[in-house]
Amino acid sequence: MARQRTTGLPAWVFVPALLGVVVVVLPLAGIVSRVDWGQFWPLVTSESSRQALLLSLRTSSVSTALCLLLGVPMAVVLARSQGRWLGVLRSLVLLPLVLPPVVGGLALLYTFGRRGLVGESLEAWGVDIAYTTIAVVLAQTFVSLPFLVVSLEGALRTAGRRYEVVASTLGASPTTVLRRITVPMVLPGLLSGAVLAFARALGEFGATVTFAGSKEGVTRTLPTEIYLQRVEDPDAAVALALVLVVVAIVVIGVARPGRGSL
Amino acid sequence: MTLSFDVVVRERDVEVAFEVADGETVALLGPNGAGKSTVLAVTAGLLRPDAGRVLLGDRVLTSVGDGATVDVAPHRRGVALLAQDPLLFPHLTARENVAFGPRSLGAPRREARRTAERWLAEVGVDDLADRRPAQLSGGQAQRVAVARALAADPRLLLLDEPMAALDVAVAPALRQVLRRVLADRTAVVVTHDVLDALLLADRVVVLEAGRVVEAGPSSDVLTHPRSGFAARLAGLNLVRGRWDDDAVRSAGLAVRGQSVGPTPAAGEEAVATFRPQAVAVFREPPAGSPRNAFAVTVTDLEPVGDVVRVRGRADGTDGDVELRADVTPQSVAELDLVPGLAVTFSVKATEVSVYGL
Numbered sequence: 001m002a003r004q005r006t007t008g009l010p011a012w013v014f015v016p017a018l019l020g021v022v023v024v025v026l027p028l029a030g031i032v033s034r035v036d037w038g039q040f041w042p043l044v045t046s047e048s049s050r051q052a053l054l055l056s057l058r059t060s061s062v063s064t065a066l067c068l069l070l071g072v073p074m075a076v077v078l079a080r081s082q083g084r085w086l087g088v089l090r091s092l093v094l095l096p097l098v099l100p101p102v103v104g105g106l107a108l109l110y111t112f113g114r115r116g117l118v119g120e121s122l123e124a125w126g127v128d129i130a131y132t133t134i135a136v137v138l139a140q141t142f143v144s145l146p147f148l149v150v151s152l153e154g155a156l157r158t159a160g161r162r163y164e165v166v167a168s169t170l171g172a173s174p175t176t177v178l179r180r181i182t183v184p185m186v187l188p189g190l191l192s193g194a195v196l197a198f199a200r201a202l203g204e205f206g207a208t209v210t211f212a213g214s215k216e217g218v219t220r221t222l223p224t225e226i227y228l229q230r231v232e233d234p235d236a237a238v239a240l241a242l243v244l245v246v247v248a249i250v251v252i253g254v255a256r257p258g259r260g261s262l
Numbered sequence: 263m264t265l266s267f268d269v270v271v272r273e274r275d276v277e278v279a280f281e282v283a284d285g286e287t288v289a290l291l292g293p294n295g296a297g298k299s300t301v302l303a304v305t306a307g308l309l310r311p312d313a314g315r316v317l318l319g320d321r322v323l324t325s326v327g328d329g330a331t332v333d334v335a336p337h338r339r340g341v342a343l344l345a346q347d348p349l350l351f352p353h354l355t356a357r358e359n360v361a362f363g364p365r366s367l368g369a370p371r372r373e374a375r376r377t378a379e380r381w382l383a384e385v386g387v388d389d390l391a392d393r394r395p396a397q398l399s400g401g402q403a404q405r406v407a408v409a410r411a412l413a414a415d416p417r418l419l420l421l422d423e424p425m426a427a428l429d430v431a432v433a434p435a436l437r438q439v440l441r442r443v444l445a446d447r448t449a450v451v452v453t454h455d456v457l458d459a460l461l462l463a464d465r466v467v468v469l470e471a472g473r474v475v476e477a478g479p480s481s482d483v484l485t486h487p488r489s490g491f492a493a494r495l496a497g498l499n500l501v502r503g504r505w506d507d508d509a510v511r512s513a514g515l516a517v518r519g520q521s522v523g524p525t526p527a528a529g530e531e532a533v534a535t536f537r538p539q540a541v542a543v544f545r546e547p548p549a550g551s552p553r554n555a556f557a558v559t560v561t562d563l564e565p566v567g568d569v570v571r572v573r574g575r576a577d578g579t580d581g582d583v584e585l586r587a588d589v590t591p592q593s594v595a596e597l598d599l600v601p602g603l604a605v606t607f608s609v610k611a612t613e614v615s616v617y618g619l
């Protein structure tokens with residue numbers, strides 16, 4: 001049978017490439033091999049697991065909604081405005097993408113914590129955020145927001161302004177243009193951005209533990225539960241980890257690279 | 263609605279003033295970079311000029327440098343823009359695209375839908391209402407774009423080379439559509455094409471290097487161009503007359519050709535165009551030939567590149583029809599062409615395009 005020849009690739013390139021694949025895939029095989037399939041269902045449905053899973057789903061959903069609420073306007077502003085400070089602003093906004101999560105958690109703690117920058121005045125009003133479910137949501141939003149913004153800003157830049165210009169000459173107000181043209185046209189980018197943000201929120205650990213702690217049913221999310229269980233009950237940790245692996249695979253299926261910009 | 267435009271944009275070295283009377287269509291002609299797009303952008307409210315005023319009727323759309331600055335937002339101007347690309351919203355059907363304007367202006371859903379269907383029918387694509395833009399051909403999409411622009415009920419329509427992106431095969435049909443819908447509308451058409459200027463516009467404004475260099479009724483500018491650009495454009499031979507007995511007839515001339523678009527009705531005004539390269543020059547009238555043959559007195563010979571352009575006055579037309587032929591220097595020598603010589607210009611009917619006006 002005729003086959004297209006891959007030209008221009010030296011044969012040795014396949015060796016490190018394959019090695020790279022092994023580095024990524026082998027650990028997955030490792031964790032799957034450790035799953036106690038007989039106990040899998042009871043383990044992932046135990047009271048503490050169920051609580052952690054539900055808390056994770058709830059908080060991740062809320063933080064994804066927050067990401068959409070704040071991230072869509074941010075992406076639109078970044079993609080459609082001009083100005084010297086915009087580059088600086090963009091770098092600042094995208095910082096959580098590269099910041100170690102534990103540093104993000106500390107930053108949140110010293111801002112919204114009891115003695116924090118804003119926390120002190122909040123406490124005077126009787127509002128206490130640190131070590132509550134709100135803190136979990138805040139930490140997740142902090143780390144996932146850049147994913148949505150980057151993904152959506154790329155989609156907006158690719159879509160360009162020409163359709164928006166046409167829409168406005170047809171009599172559409174800026175709000176109508178945003179609602180009926182801009183957002184619908186970048187819907188795939190928006191969706192993949194939202195899915196990525198949800199996945200990042202679901203997996204969030206460092207910032208959450210630092211800023212929100214791990215109180216069962218209140219701030220103990222799935223990743224925290226896995227981290228705590230890995231010593232006491234490795235089988236439960238592995239089973240829950242597998243749940244997160246499956247979620248991750250589903251997310252990659254939905255938000256494949258090439259559809260959005262990430 | 264009268265458009266009055268008088269604007270300076272320094273960054274692009276544009277200083278242009280012109281007017282468009284109510285119901286009139288003006289063609290903006292000019293080479294690339296002459297400022298045509300700048301004029302459209304300022305009129306549509308997409309670019310604020312350094313100085314000047316744009317008035318539509320008695321409403322000030324833009325006023326800079328003279329008292330308080332006025333710059334009405336694009337969506338409040340009642341100025342619709344039809345670009346070279348249809349730019350149909352890809353996520354909406356053809357009908358929803360056309361209904362977009364009426365909806366944005368506050369029409370209820372059902373009324374907007376009816377308006378959309380009426381305009382789709384007007385441009386001849388009502389059978390495509392449920393299609394998405396990706397399922398339309400270039401010509402169909404541009405028709406939908408025309409319908410969309412008109413459905414917004416603009417007081418002024420701007421067309422930016424509306425036929426440039428189309429196949430030569432479908433351009434004539436769209437030109438007919440535009441002729442019909444522009445007939446009593448205030449509009450500005452930017453174009454590179456003499457025919458568009460002639461067939462769509464009442465008047466022509468020629469821009470060069472950001473200045474108006476010539477303006478006047480289309481057929482005057484195109485048959486007697488004064489500016490370099492119009493002269494180069496209007497290198498085309500152009501005979502305007504009445505369609506009768508299968509030919510465009512003008513005093514003493516009968517030009518046979520192939521009609522582009524619907525054949526004109528007998529007695530209707532029509533124009534015949536043909537390229538100077540398609541014209542052959544003879545000392546004696548060719549006998550028994552199916553070609554068009556015109557008795558011409560040579561007025562002028564001018565080298566153009568590697569050919570010689572022979573200009574001549576068609577005999578028996580009071581000298582107001584000038585015809586041009588491009589011939590080789592050898593032919594000029596062999597025929598011994600000199601100004602004042604009586605010759606015959608001949609062109610095949612298949613080389614002549616006829617348009618109803």
